[in-house]
Amino acid sequence: AAGVIQSPRHLIKEKRETATLKCYPIPRHDTVYWYQQGPGQDPQFLISFYEKMQSDKGSIPDRFSAQQFSDYHSELNMSSLELGDSALYFCASSSGLQETQYFGPGTRLLVL
């Protein structure tokens, strides 16, 4: 079965640079969630989209923005990167807001 696709899988950036993470949900899933997982931590919710509209917002820094496009894929844009942004970023998708979230493999971001 098709799974959630995230790209890139690994990313190295310098401080103050920008990064764009992409997420392609499972086919026919209309809801996308973004989570950030620091080393040794549990995943923390950043933001979610349902039917291309923002549905909820968590602890997402103002330096980050995201959107969901007409084909339901989503992009997380991160600007003015800081060392503390180094983490594993997960995208999850579901077939509706109350349904099970299936996670992608994650993008490992390292900020130097």
Place this chain on the structure above:
Amino acid sequence: AQKVTQAQTEISVVEKEDVTLDCVYETRDTTYYLFWYKQPPSGELVFLIRRNSFDEQNEISGRYSWNFQKSTSSFNFTITASQVVDSAVYFCALSLGEYSGAGSYQLTFGKGTKLSVIP
């Protein structure tokens, strides 16, 4: 706000032993969902199970079983005859079943339990 507590930070067992991972949750809502996810060393998050708050039946899937008790707000996970491939961090999580404000549908995770199965 919702809260999930996994009191066991790390557990080590010898292969073929049974092991139970504890999960206690807090929520004021009556409709909610409980989940278990597995995160192996490779890093991905793998969905294992979802239960809704109205279904307290225990569930068994192969060597995995789950015990949901609303009276104690617990959703424990047992692995029978553990194997080395079970070594991973296991997360218990909760989301709400009805909209009751910001954050209703996000997953609130516990801190995770790192399980090491020794051959």
